[in-house]
Amino acid sequence: MNTVAVIDYGMGNLHSVAKAVEHVGRELHLDVRVAVTANAETIADADRVIFPGVGAIRDCMAEINRLNVGRMVAEAMKTRPVLAICVGMQALMERSEENGGVDCLGLAPGRVRYFGDELRDERGSRLKVPHMGWNEVRQTREHPLWEGVPDGSRFYFVHSYYVETGSDDLVAGKTTYGKEMVSAFADRNIFATQFHPEKSQTAGLRLLGNFLQWNCAA
């Protein structure tokens, strides 16, 4: 059996992630059990951990800190595959500009920046913020989670803040929206996406399937 803990710190919609992982597990004929939980023991016992997140970073970090989620993630990433999604990815960084500046977990080198109110594309047209919808992800290096996902596939994004990494070596995917930004990074046992694989239909489900079969050889 393959157990997956989706860390629930009370922010937003974890149903989508859990349902998508269960769906992929069935499709791949894997015996997958998904637990949506904040229980430290359940998370410590899980074979794989998903660290999701939506909403405002200040509220997310408050709950993450209150429930000691940072320690659970830090422990998990030593030995098991961890997938961080959206605000989950941002929370791994050192600090975010959102909500007047919020300290994050510092488990990965980087900062979270605002797109700005005057974001423009290369032709000078104004771009809306949040960055919402399907955009292309250029795979900047090979990774087991990209297996079978065509380079340049579109994934679903919804965010107003983006990760600026402190280490280019960790970047796994880039996306352009007014500026070039990190849309995926990978560091040993952790893979993190700014986009939502659970909402990205075929490409996203493929990535989740790869996560279920990833043995951390990367």
Place this chain on the structure above:
Amino acid sequence: MGLARRIIPCLDCDNGRVVKGVRFVDIRDAGDPVEVSKRYCDEGADEVTFLDITASHEGRATTVETVRDIAAQVFIPLTVGGGIRTLDDIRMMLNAGADKVAINTAAVFDPPFVRAASERFGSQCIVVAVDAKRASAGAAPKWEIFTHGGRKPAGIDAVEWCRRMVDYGAGEILLTSMDRDGTKEGFDNQLNRAVSSAVRVPVIASGGVGTLEHLAEGVVEGGVDAVLAASIFHFREFTIEQAKRHMAARGIEVRL
């Protein structure tokens, strides 16, 4: 290449069935919402919007079970609207599997509700749905907003209202032209342009799509980020894929 313009099929639902009103009345049955959502997803829909059209004026909560069933089978974003009045309503829909909620009447009666909702759940999941109707024509037209499924005028200027809702934390505006809804005459692109240029968040155009070219016009003439349609897809006049190919042929970036 960059962000794709979105095509969003809308399911107006009444008692667990997909229906489509013409000018917000006259209802035709268009199927089971779960089956219809799956078909759209397979055809390449970028999102699905589920609106419980009776919830607002009959006080009925949107069918949580239907939302749950759709969310278990459709792995693209799902927006749920109709009768969303409290933070608990929003939480219930998000827990059922919605990614965003659309707030309409409650925003008009209690604008701070939008602020509370976006602070609690994040702007990314708060869509403010605006039903707008022309109040004056000419070179500088005005539009007024309506509530209760388009039945009650609110006496508020639509463009100003959208700006205010974004200030309150709306992450997206779902803009319906009541003059065009159900007519198949095309979007009110003056309205779309006026709102889209007034706000920094994405705008979804709705109301009036009868042809694939209407969808393209929404982007080219209306400047919107996403186009929403119901009946042309429900009754299989066109598939989502045909719509995307048409938009691509017009030079619009879409996800194919």
